[in-house]
Amino acid sequence: MSMFCNQCEQAANGTGCNISGVCGKKPDVAALQDHLLYGLKSLALYADKLGRDAEIDRFTIEALFSTVTNVDFDPEDIAKLIQKCYQLKEKAKAASGAAISGPVADWKPAADLATMVAQGEQHGINTQHVNEDIRSTIEILMYGLKGMSAYMDHAMILGRSNDEVMAFFQKALAATTDANLGLMDFVGLCMECGKQNLTVMGLLDTAHNETYGAPVPTPVNLGTKAGKGILVTGHDLKMLEELLKQTEGKGINIYTHGEMLPAHGYPGLKKYPHLVGNFGGAWQDQAREFPNFPGAIIFNTNCIQRPADSYKDRLYTWGLVQWPGVTHINGWDFSEVINKALECPSLPENPGQEILTGFGHNAVLGVADKVIAAVKAGQIKHFFLVGGCDGAKSGRNYYTEFAEKAPQDTVILTLACGKYRFNKLEFGDIGGIPRLLDIGQCNDAYSAIQIAVALAGAFECGVNDLPLSMILSWYEQKAVVILLTLLSLGIKNIRLGPSLPAFITPNVLAFLVENFNIMPITTAEEDLKAILG
Ligand code: SF4
Ligand code: SF3
Numbered sequence: 001m002s003m004f005c006n007q008c009e010q011a012a013n014g015t016g017c018n019i020s021g022v023c024g025k026k027p028d029v030a031a032l033q034d035h036l037l038y039g040l041k042s043l044a045l046y047a048d049k050l051g052r053d054a055e056i057d058r059f060t061i062e063a064l065f066s067t068v069t070n071v072d073f074d075p076e077d078i079a080k081l082i083q084k085c086y087q088l089k090e091k092a093k094a095a096s097g098a099a100i101s102g103p104v105a106d107w108k109p110a111a112d113l114a115t116m117v118a119q120g121e122q123h124g125i126n127t128q129h130v131n132e133d134i135r136s137t138i139e140i141l142m143y144g145l146k147g148m149s150a151y152m153d154h155a156m157i158l159g160r161s162n163d164e165v166m167a168f169f170q171k172a173l174a175a176t177t178d179a180n181l182g183l184m185d186f187v188g189l190c191m192e193c194g195k196q197n198l199t200v201m202g203l204l205d206t207a208h209n210e211t212y213g214a215p216v217p218t219p220v221n222l223g224t225k226a227g228k229g230i231l232v233t234g235h236d237l238k239m240l241e242e243l244l245k246q247t248e249g250k251g252i253n254i255y256t257h258g259e260m261l262p263a264h265g266y267p268g269l270k271k272y273p274h275l276v277g278n279f280g281g282a283w284q285d286q287a288r289e290f291p292n293f294p295g296a297i298i299f300n301t302n303c304i305q306r307p308a309d310s311y312k313d314r315l316y317t318w319g320l321v322q323w324p325g326v327t328h329i330n331g332w333d334f335s336e337v338i339n340k341a342l343e344c345p346s347l348p349e350n351p352g353q354e355i356l357t358g359f360g361h362n363a364v365l366g367v368a369d370k371v372i373a374a375v376k377a378g379q380i381k382h383f384f385l386v387g388g389c390d391g392a393k394s395g396r397n398y399y400t401e402f403a404e405k406a407p408q409d410t411v412i413l414t415l416a417c418g419k420y421r422f423n424k425l426e427f428g429d430i431g432g433i434p435r436l437l438d439i440g441q442c443n444d445a446y447s448a449i450q451i452a453v454a455l456a457g458a459f460e461c462g463v464n465d466l467p468l469s470m471i472l473s474w475y476e477q478k479a480v481v482i483l484l485t486l487l488s489l490g491i492k493n494i495r496l497g498p499s500l501p502a503f504i505t506p507n508v509l510a511f512l513v514e515n516f517n518i519m520p521i522t523t524a525e526e527d528l529k530a531i532l533g
Helices: 027-050 054-066 075-096 113-121 132-157 163-175 183-212 237-246 258-265 283-292 335-343 361-366 368-376 394-405 417-421 442-458 477-488 506-516 524-532
Strands: 218-221 228-233 252-257 275-278 296-299 315-318 327-329 354-357 382-388 410-415 436-440 468-473 495-497
Touching: 027 054, 027 075, 027 113, 027 163, 054 075, 054 132, 054 163, 075 113, 132 163, 132 183, 132 237, 132 477, 132 506, 163 183, 183 237, 183 442, 183 477, 218 258, 218 275, 228 237, 228 258, 228 283, 228 335, 237 252, 237 258, 237 335, 252 258, 252 335, 258 275, 258 283, 258 354, 258 436, 296 335, 315 335, 327 335, 354 436, 361 368, 361 436, 361 442, 368 442, 382 394, 382 417, 382 442, 394 417, 394 468, 394 495, 394 524, 410 417, 410 442, 436 442, 442 477, 468 477
Parallel strands: 228 252, 228 296, 252 275, 296 315, 315 327, 382 410, 382 468, 410 436, 468 495
Antiparallel strands: 218 354
């Protein structure tokens, strides 16, 4: 059985995974994911006519997020989502009364797994359009929708939604099946996806800030404390909060991993004394780091990799993440994880280095006067946003070198998991302003945008005219949608690495270069020289 997937930066040979996924995705799961996406498009044809239906909208978000890189590797689970998708399509068809015909509208999955896989093989990404440039823009749109669904999922977990955004999800999914649409129609939908994602990231930012208070600069210990422990990795703050509540007084310390690091900056989470520190680095180091964490470990979003036997029995998944054979926690009762942590060996007392997080837009704009004065006095010459995903490629050392080589009179804003490449280095400060400011998770790109817009306001110029350069790293589809958001805001001159997406054709790339001057990273020295002159 063969497969084809090119949605992430790991795409084999820079073109696509066709035997098995570099991420660990097997051909049957790839086919089932393609099948599910086809089903979602079928559902959207009717949901787009129906208007808002809470059950359909929630399902659409969860199903899309399940197909993001490193989320759901369980064929049985994806098969269940396909069947649920069909039920909802029938519901939407009946409720909308819409008479639509054609193969997408008429989609019906088989009842058994093997046939569902075979059906999925007929709906691979290469079947999305005959024209390769249009196919490329459809792929960008689909990956943008996937990325946006992840942020919407977190917002929905905190009780937020937005009708306009949900209408866009259904409209855009339905549009991908419309043979009458051309290249510029899909370019327009990609830009609209970026714009809608700004709303979603804003929704999530408000949800985080209202629920847990605005982040404040907070030192985070990278060592361990004597006692039992649970390591939490992913992005979801609500899940962490529930776990903190359920472990109070139980003698268990909670550690963050990967994109959970910024959780330490939120007053509503840092108030728990047993949230003690951050363990390990970014997602791609899990197989090397998890064996060294003797307690229980839980994933609440991407990015899971094939677990080694050395820690599989103390590993748990929650939310949409699933791996066959790994215990999945449904709902909000974490007693199984807590009991496992109590059975596991204790961690040693081993205090470590402290790093700072918690520089969200409130914290940074709270000292905006100081920052603006430092720029006017020539103490800060340039800002760099060095942010995005981490990954396994050696080319990602560029980001470490870039941060290290950035001159002393520059400030580095960072976000997402790529910062683990340099967040333990000593950068010093400029008149009390730390030279490295950790804005937060990838979704906190919203904060970075707020900061950039406020600076542009203060200097009475546009964001493109600020002494600010964006040096971004990408891996999965959340980075794709953030890039679309930045482009939809008209932000130019973004440097992107470690390699350009396999799903972008030369013509589509030429369009992006012409309109946005987007460029691949070269070397840290060359790029710094080109930016600073
Ligand atoms: Fe390959 Fe990435 Fe697709 Fe996994 S998600 S199969 S690594 S392109
Ligand atoms: Fe990282 Fe997966 Fe993308 Fe949230 S966690 S940024 S890679």
